[in-house]
Amino acid sequence: MFRPSPRIASGLLAAAAAVFATLSVQAPAYADDVYLCTGPNGVPEYRNSGNVKGCKKLTLPDVVTVPGTRSPRSAGAAPAPAQNNAGGGFPRVDNATQKARDGERRQVLEAELADEERKLQALKAEYNNGQPERQGNERNYQKYLDRTAQLKGDIERSQANVDSIRRELGNLKD
Known part of the structure; x- marks a missing residue:
């Protein structure tokens, strides 16, 4: 069985760590560009690279996010007093x-x-x-x-x- 010397082993370990660190850099979860390409049967295909003949880049609007509103209860307001409620907040029926x-x-x-x-x-x-x-x-x-x-x-x-x-x-x- 082959055993590298400690100096070679530490060099290999450092190289492996560098490769792993390079690969583990997170890419964005979305593609910057979207291309509309025509497939072999004339079917439109959407791709994230336009390296095929017959593709054109689409200009898409930016994604808009709207933050949610906080309800009065979650904003720290005191809960409303229970009226004729037994445990669990369900109304009682005679x-x-x-x-x-x-x-x-x-x-x-x-x-x-x-x-x-x-x-x-x-x-x-x-x-x-x-x-x-x-x-x-x-x-x-x-x-x-x-x-x-x-x-x-x-x-x-x-x-x-x-x-x-x-x-x-x-x-x-x-």
């Missing part, structure tokens, strides 16, 4: 209003459940235990198989929806 909302939610969920169950029954009837009736446009057997697979997936999604709605109804407070 029990009668909450019971009315829960009742409305229950009615909506029960209506959705009834609709989804009707849909599920219709899909199961059409699926006919994996042997749906062939339609006139299904001369090709693959179309029939595709529709059968689609029906099976629809049944699984509808059953998952029914289960989810029932779970939501079970989570409601009486």
